[in-house]
Amino acid sequence: xxxxxxxxxxxxxxxxxxxxxxxxxxxxxxxxxxxxxxxxxxxxxxxxxxxxxxxxxxxxxxxxxxxxxxxxxxxxxxxxxxxxxxxxxxxxxxxxxxxxxxxxxxxxxxxxxxxxxxxxxxxxxxxxxxxxxxxxxxxxxxxxxxxxxxxxxxxxxxxxxxxxxxxxxxxxxxxxxxxxxxxxxxxxxxxxxxxxxxxxxxxxxxxxxxxxxxxxxxxxxxxxxxxxxxxxxxxxxxxxxxxxxxxxxxxxxxxxxxxxxxxxxxxxxxxxxxxxxxxxxxxxxxxxxxxxxxxxxxxxxxxxxxxxxxxxxxxxxxxxxxxxxxxxxxxxxxxxxxxxxxxxxxxxxxxxxxx
Amino acid sequence: xxxxxxxxxxxxxxxxxxxxxxxxxxxxxxxxxxxxxxxxxxxxxxxxxxxxxxxxxxxxxxxxxxxxxxxxxxxxxxxxxxxxxxxxxxxxxxxxxxxxxxxxxxxxxxxxxxxxxxxxxxxxxxxxxxxxxxxxxxxxxxxxxxxxxxxxxxxxxxxxxxxxxxxxxxxxxxxxxxxxxxxxxxxxxxxxxxxxxxxxxxxxxxxxxxxxxxxxxxxxxxxxxxxxxxxxxxxxxxxxxxxxxxxxxxxxxxxxxxxxxxxxxxxxxxxxxxxxxxxxxxxxxxxxxxxxxxxxxxxxxxxxxxxxxxxxxxxxxxxxxxxxxxxxxxxxxxxxxxxxxxxxxxxxxxxxxxxxxxxxxxxxxxxxxxxxxxxxxxxxxxxxxxxxxxxxxxxxxxxxxxxxxxxxxxxxxxxxxxxxxxxxxxxxxxxxxxxxxxxxxxxxxxxxxxxxxxxxxxxxxxxxxxxxxxxxxxxxxxxxxxxxxxxxxxxxxxxxxxxxxxxxx
Numbered sequence: 106x107x108x109x110x111x112x113x114x115x116x117x118x119x120x121x122x123x124x125x126x127x128x129x130x131x132x133x134x135x136x137x138x139x140x141x142x143x144x145x146x147x148x149x150x151x152x153x154x155x156x157x158x159x160x161x162x163x164x165x166x167x168x169x170x171x172x173x174x175x176x177x178x179x180x181x182x183x184x185x186x187x188x189x190x191x192x193x194x195x196x197x198x199x200x201x202x203x204x205x206x207x208x209x210x211x212x213x214x215x216x217x218x219x220x221x222x223x224x225x226x227x228x229x230x231x232x233x234x235x236x237x238x239x240x241x242x243x244x245x246x247x248x249x250x251x252x253x254x255x256x257x258x259x260x261x262x263x264x265x266x267x268x269x270x271x272x273x274x275x276x277x278x279x280x281x282x283x284x285x286x287x288x289x290x291x292x293x294x295x296x297x298x299x300x301x302x303x304x305x306x307x308x309x310x311x312x313x314x315x316x317x318x319x320x321x322x323x324x325x326x327x328x329x330x331x332x333x334x335x336x337x338x339x340x341x342x343x344x345x346x347x348x349x350x351x352x353x354x355x356x357x358x359x360x361x362x363x364x365x366x367x368x369x370x371x372x373x374x375x376x377x378x379x380x381x382x383x384x385x386x387x388x389x390x391x392x393x394x395x396x397x398x399x400x401x402x403x404x405x406x407x408x409x410x411x412x413x414x415x416x417x418x419x420x421x422x423x424x425x426x427x428x429x430x431x432x433x434x435x436x437x438x439x440x441x442x443x444x445x446x447x448x449x450x451x452x453x454x455x456x457x458x459x460x
Numbered sequence: 461x462x463x464x465x466x467x468x469x470x471x472x473x474x475x476x477x478x479x480x481x482x483x484x485x486x487x488x489x490x491x492x493x494x495x496x497x498x499x500x501x502x503x504x505x506x507x508x509x510x511x512x513x514x515x516x517x518x519x520x521x522x523x524x525x526x527x528x529x530x531x532x533x534x535x536x537x538x539x540x541x542x543x544x545x546x547x548x549x550x551x552x553x554x555x556x557x558x559x560x561x562x563x564x565x566x567x568x569x570x571x572x573x574x575x576x577x578x579x580x581x582x583x584x585x586x587x588x589x590x591x592x593x594x595x596x597x598x599x600x601x602x603x604x605x606x607x608x609x610x611x612x613x614x615x616x617x618x619x620x621x622x623x624x625x626x627x628x629x630x631x632x633x634x635x636x637x638x639x640x641x642x643x644x645x646x647x648x649x650x651x652x653x654x655x656x657x658x659x660x661x662x663x664x665x666x667x668x669x670x671x672x673x674x675x676x677x678x679x680x681x682x683x684x685x686x687x688x689x690x691x692x693x694x695x696x697x698x699x700x701x702x703x704x705x706x707x708x709x710x711x712x713x714x715x716x717x718x719x720x721x722x723x724x725x726x727x728x729x730x731x732x733x734x735x736x737x738x739x740x741x742x743x744x745x746x747x748x749x750x751x752x753x754x755x756x757x758x759x760x761x762x763x764x765x766x767x768x769x770x771x772x773x774x775x776x777x778x779x780x781x782x783x784x785x786x787x788x789x790x791x792x793x794x795x796x797x798x799x800x801x802x803x804x805x806x807x808x809x810x811x812x813x814x815x816x817x818x819x820x821x822x823x824x825x826x827x828x829x830x831x832x833x834x835x836x837x838x839x840x841x842x843x844x845x846x847x848x849x850x851x852x853x854x855x856x857x858x859x860x861x862x863x864x865x866x867x868x869x870x871x872x873x874x875x876x877x878x879x880x881x882x883x884x885x886x887x888x889x890x891x892x893x894x895x896x897x898x899x900x901x902x903x904x905x906x907x908x909x910x911x912x913x914x915x916x917x918x919x920x921x922x923x924x925x926x927x928x929x930x931x932x933x934x935x936x937x938x939x940x941x942x943x944x945x946x947x948x949x950x951x952x953x954x955x956x957x958x959x960x961x962x963x964x965x
Contacts, residue, residue, distance in 0.1 A: 322840070324833045331824060334815040341770065341802070341810040342824040343792035 119448040124394055124401070127440030128408055134440075135433045142425045149423050156418025157411045163418070165302040169372065171410035173198070173381065175309035176364030177388025178395060178402035179316050180232075184357035185397050186320065187333040189240065189350055193254030194361035195385025196261035197235040201228030201362025202369045203265060206273060206284045206376045209291035209369075220291045225308070225366055232362020233355040235261065240354035244347040258385065266378055275375065284376040293371035305367030309403075312360060316399035329353050361385060390438045396445070409434055464491040464530060466659050467512075467548075467628055472521035474507055481507040483683045484521065489628065491526075494650060494660045496674035496691070498667075498703060504683040505663045506553075509630050513550045514540035525628070549621025550630040555613050559606035564588065566605055567620045584623075591622050595653050611642035615649075622653070629653070631662040635669060647673040667696045667961050679703055700957035713911055718935070719748030721784065722799075722888045722919035723769070728778030730764045739764045740943040741778065746888065746919040751910060753934030754923045754945075757960050761943035762923050763805070766892045769921060770802045771795035783887050796825060801886030803877055805893045805923070807870070811877045814866030818858065819847035821865045822880050854879035855905070871902030878909050889913055892923045907933055927953060927960075 136146045157167050177194045184191035191197075204227040213220060239257065242248035268274075269282040277285075293304045320326040331339040332349045340346045364384060369376050391409055395401030416430030467489040474482045482504045489495055497505050510516045512523060517538035524532040525546040536542035543550075557566050568584055585601060592598050597615045605613065614634065621629055635643040650660055650673065664670050670677055670691070677694055679687040679702040687702040723746040732738040739761050746752045756762060767773035768780065771792040780787045782798040795802070804810035812821050823832045823843050831842045847861040856875045858868040868876065874894070881889065891910060895903035910920050910933060924930050930937055937948040939959040948956050 322837050324827050324836050324838060327820065327824075327827065327838060330816060331813050331820075335809075335813040338810050338813050339824075341772065341792060341804055343771075343796055344824070344827070 120396055123444035123448050124396060124405065124441055127394070127444045128437050130440045131433050131436035134436050135429060138429065138432060139425060144423045144425050149419050149425065152419040152422040153412075153415035156415040159418075161297075162300060163414070165297060165300040167407070167410050167414040168306055169300075169302045170414055171406045172303075172306045172309050172371070173364045173368050173384040174387055174391050174406035174410055175306075175313060175403055176360050176367060177384050178391030178406050179309075179312055179388075179399055180357045180359075180361040180364070180385075181389045181392035182395065182397045182399055182402055183316060183320075183329075183353055183360065184236070185333075185392060187329045187350055187353035188336070189243075189333075189353055189357070190251045191236055191239075191254050191354070191357050191361075192251055192389065193236060193239065193257050193385070194357075194364070194388050195381060195383065196254070196258035197232035197358045197361035198365040198368075198381050198385050199261050199265050200231040200235045200365065202365030202376050202380055203268060203273070204228045204231035204362065205291070205366040205369045206287065209287045210285040211288055214288075215290065217290045217292075217294075220288075221293065221370070224287075224291050224370055225363055228362040228366030229359035230362070232360070232365065233358040235362070236354040236358025237351065240351055244350055262378065265376075269376065269378065273376070282378065286375045287370050291370055292374065293367065301372060303367075303371035305371035308363070308367065312363070313399045313403050316360075320399060325349075325352065361388070364388075387434070390434055394437060394441050409437075412437075464526070465489070465532065466491050466526040466530075468524045468532070469508070469512065470522045470524065472508060472511055472518045472523070474504075474511060474516055474518050480683045482511070482518075485680065485683075485685045486521075487678055487685065487688075489659050489661060491659055492654045492657055493676060494654055494662070494674045496670040496677045497661055497663045497680065498670055498677055498699065499680035503680040503703075505680055506632060507683075508680070509550065509632060509661070509663060511537070512543065512630065513548060514538055514543040528627075544624060547625060547627035548630065549618075549624060549626030549628070551614065551617040551621060551632065551634065553632045555617055557605045557613055557616060559604070561605055562601070563599055563603050563605065563608070563616050563619075564601040566616055567601075567623050569620075588619060588623055591619060594656060595622070596649050597622075609642075611645070614646070618649075622658075627658060629658055629660045631660065633663050635664065635666060643669065667699055670699070671696065696958065696961075697954055700954050700961075703957060713933075714915075716749040716914065716935075718750040719917060721745050721747050722782065723921060724779075724781040724784075725768075726779040726781070728768070728775045728780055730768055730773050731776045732764055732773075737761075737764045737767070737773075738943040739768065739775075742943075742945045744938065744945055746921055748887070748917045748919050749914055750935045751914050751920040751922055751933050753930035753937045754921065754940050755927055755930045755937055755948070755956055755960055756925070756940035758925050760940050762892070762925075762940055764943065765921075765940070766805060766890060766923055769795070769800060769888075769890045770804070771800075796884070799887035801881035801884060801889045801918075803874075803881055803889065803891045803894050805896075807873050807877055808866075812865045812873055815864055817862050818851065818856065818865050818868065818876060819844050819861040821876060822847050822850055822861075825880060825884070850879040850883060851876075854882075871898050871905075874898060874902060874906060878906065882909060882913060885916075885918075886913075887918055889918055889920045890923075891920060893925065894922070895924070895926065895929055903929075927956060931956075 139146050139149050156163055158164060177198065180194045181191060205224045208227045209220065209224040213223060235257065239250045239253035242253055243250045266282065269284060273284045275283050275285040296302045296304060296306065320329065328344050328349045331344055332346050336346050368380050373380060387409060391402055391406045394405035412433045413430045416427050419425065420427035420429065465488055469485060469487045471484040471486055472482055473484050485508055499505050507516065511518045514537065523535040523537065525535050525548065527533050535546050561569065564585060567588055588601060597619055599612050599615045605616065618629065634646060647669065654660060671694060674691050677689050677691055677699060678685060679699065681703065689698065725742055725744040727741045727743060728739060729741050730739040754762060754765065764773060768775060771790050771794055774790040782800060785798065787794060787798060808814065826832050831846065832839060844861060851861060854875045856872050856879060858872050865873065865876065894906045898906065914920055922930065922933055931951060931953060937956065939946045939948050939956060941960065941962045946959060948959055950956065
């Protein structure tokens with residue numbers, strides 16, 4: 106008979122080793138479909154590496170792709186640490202992007218130093234509102250936030266389509282459903298000439314650092330962890346569980362909203378319905394892969410962005426499907442979940458019916 | 461009743477961590493016999509039956525069960541399927557029926573492969589019909605479980621066991637959820653079943669039904685079998701004494717004059733969903749220098765009283781005063797501020813956050829204090845040195861103050877909670893089951909700290925199912941039964957035991 110018992114204390118080695126090993130195993134497993142597609146596995150991975158590290162452009166593209174994933178990964182992390190299952194970062198990202206467009210296309214005329222903080226705040230507020238609603242329903246009526254936040258994603262996307270066909274539609278857009286362009290003063294500065302990499306990355310790194318400090322060193326972070334780990338004991342000890350959950354929701358939604366601002370004002374310049382290829386959902390994977398650590402989120406976002414960007418290059422060079430990237434990401438998540446289980450539990454065999 | 465053995469439990473032992481739930485318990489059961497397994501909460505009755513049914517693997521001992529021809533055979537331990545095949549049926553305190561199935565489907569569920577099911581329904585219906593006729597356990601086979609009363613659901617559970625050809629039926633507190641009339645019907649049915657050769661073990665702590673309906677009584681206390689008696693030789697006094705024990709442990713304590721009231725409940729009512737969570741217009745006063753023990757069988761309103769004083773429940777009517785000041789908002793921080801220190805009943809669930817460090821758990825009730833935080837940031841150095849000091853003072857042993865609190869043993873977790881509570885010098889201490897599951901040493905430490913607080917001038921509200929503990933520590937004893945408090949003007953354990961069973965108010 107196989108018995109599963111908790112380990113006393115998963116060591117530090119496990120917490121770092123499990124995600125790294127999971128990523129490597131996922132890449133190994135992805136070799137199977139590659140071979141099935143008739144590609145030379147070594148060359149495929151070489152192409153993939155080239156797509157990430159092969160040139161300055163490739164590398165900055167990867168970091169550009171990682172930027173929204175850091176924000177949405179942090180959004181998932183802050184919510185999940187409070188056991189608040191925010192599956193709605195995708196919708197909150199679009200809310201943030203819409204707010205950036207509303208404020209940043211001529212509503213306010215101000216220099217960059219003022220306008221950029223304003224659109225960031227507007228985006229964060231819109232994203233936060235998008236998470237505060239479901240959280241209120243959860244704490245007040247017990248509505249399952251997994252369901253409400255997930256379904257809100259679709260509502261927000263359809264609302265966005267309506268806005269882009271209506272009030273937010275660019276009159277100069279030749280009939281395409283897209284917003285007016287963000288004014289120059291609201292554009293996030295580029296980090297390198299002729300590269301797409303923009304200062305959204307700097308904001309994301311700062312956000313990760315702040316999130317780490319707040320979570321581990323502030324009273325707010327203490328309360329958030331306490332509520333997430335054992336809400337009953339937190340309540341008994343006098344921590345305002347609902348208030349703490351709401352604050353986690355606001356931070357989480359706000360970070361997802363800033364992801365939208367960063368994409369609109371840093372990369373695209375205007376808003377369309379394909380701004381995000383699922384950054385909100387991928388952020389959940391990023392957070393899980395990072396073991397819900399804000400610093401880990403930066404690393405895992407870079408890993409996942411590398412897989413996506415690298416797989417693009419690989420598919421062009423080798424003629425294999427770029428969906429392989431999704432496969433690697435999915436495999437990494439599964440490996441991390443299994444690895445996390447192995448890190449927490451010991452699996453032992455006992456004799457059947459033995460004592 | 462014949463003298464043929466059908467079951468023997470041989471020296472069964474089970475420990476959970478440092479808690480001995482069963483200590484070499486041996487019990488025999490004969491054909492057609494009704495055995496009552498009696499004991500206070502936590503005496504180990506349910507653990508014993510769970511080992512019999514294969515839910516738990518015993519640490520030691522063996523079980524023999526008679527097969528159809530009456531030969532005793534060893535039972536494979538730790539496998540419910542083996543117990544089922546050996547003819548053991550168990551009806552749990554909390555039923556395990558699916559609401560949306562019909563009665564017949566519920567009875568069949570798990571007994572036949574899903575593929576063969578359809579073909580056997582007719583035969584099954586006939587078999588269940590025959591069982592109902594023989595035992596008098598009637599219930600409509602096509603009714604939906606969700607529409608049945610609790611008593612009818614229990615009948616379905618018993619029918620299910622009998623359908624599986626159970627020769628030994630275990631009922632875990634079968635009358636806990638029944639009205640008195642339903643309970644009488646149940647025992648009539650049990651009587652009919654035993655005439656057929658069925659043997660029954662039922663777990664209970666209701667003296668009256670045990671005396672009325674069993675043939676033999678086995679009493680467990682602190683995991684040990686402390687007595688066996690033929691029901692015809694027993695009366696309530698004898699059993700009550702066996703249940704609560706006759707040994708009085710002595711804790712040195714000096715007499716003290718009670719001071720000003722620190723807690724006053726004035727016709728306070730808490731309406732809960734059940735008796736467990738209700739209090740009916742209770743009056744209670746606890747003074748400084750006084751330990752008031754609340755004795756009672758669990759589920760009689762103790763949790764409502766504890767939740768009220770913890771700030772987790774709000775009274776529906778009546779008043780609550782702490783040190784003479786009425787409380788209007790009932791939240792944990794309000795109670796803390798008013799000077800209430802709280803030792804929760806379930807220390808793992810409500811007392812600590814297992815995934816946070818010992819040091820963090822020690823300051824969790826003081827997050828506003830200036831030595832814990834400055835400008836919203838934790839003062840790690842002072843938190844850690846504070847934790848070092850407290851762990852030394854209260855002898856909290858474990859892998860260190862930075863280790864997760866869940867790694868501490870039960871006794872050390874309780875010492876951590878004591879340190880957190882006593883450090884704040886509370887005027888009133890709520891100690892809810894403060895020594896449950898602790899070894900002697902840790903339990904003695906808890907008692908010593910409570911007496912120390914009493915000497916300092918605190919009032920203690922001690923809620924315990926362990927009558928020995930209540931007797932040893934309390935200045936006054938109050939019995940809680942059915943959401944009501946009755947002062948016991950006696951230290952006589954038999955009299956208190958009877959009051960706990962609701963025999964006399």
